[in-house]
Amino acid sequence: MADYLNQPRKDDAVLGTQASSSVGEAVLGGIEGVRWRFTVSEESRHPERLQVRLTALYDALNYGQVGLMVLIQALEDDLWQIHQTAFSLLQKHAPIQAESALANYSSSLGSKLLQCYATGERNFGQANLSGICLQWADLSDANFREANLSGAYLNHVDLTGTDLNQANLSRAILMGAELSQADLKEANLSQASLHRANLSRAKLKGGNLRGIDLSEANLNEVNLSQAIATWANLKETDLSQANLSGTNLVGTNLTGANLGDAHLGDARLKGVNLTDANLMGAFYNDKTEFPIGFTAYGQMTKD
Numbered sequence: 001m002a003d004y005l006n007q008p009r010k011d012d013a014v015l016g017t018q019a020s021s022s023v024g025e026a027v028l029g030g031i032e033g034v035r036w037r038f039t040v041s042e043e044s045r046h047p048e049r050l051q052v053r054l055t056a057l058y059d060a061l062n063y064g065q066v067g068l069m070v071l072i073q074a075l076e077d078d079l080w081q082i083h084q085t086a087f088s089l090l091q092k093h094a095p096i097q098a099e100s101a102l103a104n105y106s107s108s109l110g111s112k113l114l115q116c117y118a119t120g121e122r123n124f125g126q127a128n129l130s131g132i133c134l135q136w137a138d139l140s141d142a143n144f145r146e147a148n149l150s151g152a153y154l155n156h157v158d159l160t161g162t163d164l165n166q167a168n169l170s171r172a173i174l175m176g177a178e179l180s181q182a183d184l185k186e187a188n189l190s191q192a193s194l195h196r197a198n199l200s201r202a203k204l205k206g207g208n209l210r211g212i213d214l215s216e217a218n219l220n221e222v223n224l225s226q227a228i229a230t231w232a233n234l235k236e237t238d239l240s241q242a243n244l245s246g247t248n249l250v251g252t253n254l255t256g257a258n259l260g261d262a263h264l265g266d267a268r269l270k271g272v273n274l275t276d277a278n279l280m281g282a283f284y285n286d287k288t289e290f291p292i293g294f295t296a297y298g299q300m301t302k303d
Contacts, residue, residue: 031063035070050081057085061093068094072101080116080124088128110134117142125163140178150188170208225263264288265303 029036038056057074060067071094074086087105090098110133113124117139125145133153140160148168156176164184172192180200190210198218209229216236223243231251238258246266256276265285272291279296285303 031060031066031070034059034063034067038070038074050079053079053082054085057082057089061089065097068097072098075101075105080112080121080127083112084127091128106131110137264300269294 034056038053038060040052057071060070063070068090071086071090075083075090077083077086083105087102087109090102095102109129113127113129113132113134114137116124122141123143124147125143127144127147129144129152130148131151131153132149134157135153135155136157137154138158139162140158141162142159143163144167145163145165146167147164149164149172150168150170152169152172154172154174154177156178157174158178159182160178160180162179162182164182164187166186167184168188169184169192170188170190172189174197175193175195177194177197179194179202180198182199182202184199184202184204184207186206186208187204188208189204189212190208191212192209193213194217195213196216197214199214199222200218200220202219202222204222204224204227207224207227209224209227209232211231212229213233214237215233217234218238219242220238221241221243222239224247225243225245226247228248229252230248232249232253234252234254234257236256237254239254239262240258240260242259242262244259244267245263248268249272250268251271253273254277255273257274258278259282260278261281261283262279263283265283266287267284268289269291270289274291274294274296279299282300283303284290284300
């Protein structure tokens with residue numbers, strides 16, 4: 001069976017010579033063709049050459065164990081797009097067969113990313129960074145749009161101005177992290193820990209913050225409109241001038257929080273603990289849902 005998998009398929013083209021290896025030329029031929037296409041463009045970073053190599057990785061899945069070896073070797077490639085693609089393919093199609101290689105890659109992923117960042121790379125959109133450890137790192141102004149950062153350890157990381165739109169940060173640890181002016185629209189931050197993190201002027205519109213820990217964090221002027229932050233911990237959090245319009249905060253702990261001049265129009269605050277919270281100058285409207293027994297209307301301004 002292994003020999004059969006190594007042979008050219010009926011839809012493979014004839015393997016050409018290296019002298020005739022222009023991009024787009026058909027140079028397939030079984031697993032050797034896959035290997036050839038993956039290595040022939042290795043020295044060039046031209047987008048078309050890169051695409052040839054990426055396509056070869058996908059084709060390697062058709063050749064059993066020998067194809068998996070191509071993917072495992074690609075984990076050591078210098079190019080971010082190459083080793084990330086190999087990582088994702090192995091996780092999806094061969095998590096058991098490649099368990100050891102995947103574990104080794106995951107343990108070195110942090111250093112790989114920092115090396116790329118140090119050389120000027122800023123585009124890590126859609127990257128698979130689940131469980132990555134990058135504590136105290138500087139990743140400001142990087143693009144992590146739609147990246148998977150679930151379970152990542154990012155304590156005290158500088159993510160100032162980063163694009164984390166629609167990123168998955170569920171269960172991530174970001175205690176003391178710097179996220180001022182970061183774009184976290186529609187991001188998944190469920191059960192993440194951001195104790196004492198700085199999210200001043202960050203964009204969290206439409207985000208999933210269920211069960212998040214934002215205790216003692218700075219959310220001054222943050223945009224949390226239309227977000228879901230149910231059963232979250234916002235104890236002693238600074239939400240001054242924050243936009244909480246239409247935000248679902250049911251069951252959230254806001255003990256000692258600063259909501260001065262915050263916008264609470266259409267917000268859902270049923271079951272919220274507002275003990276010792278500052279609501280001076282906060283705005284509300286007829287659709288704002290307050291907890292049972294709430295009486296601090298005198299501190300607030302009705303829109």
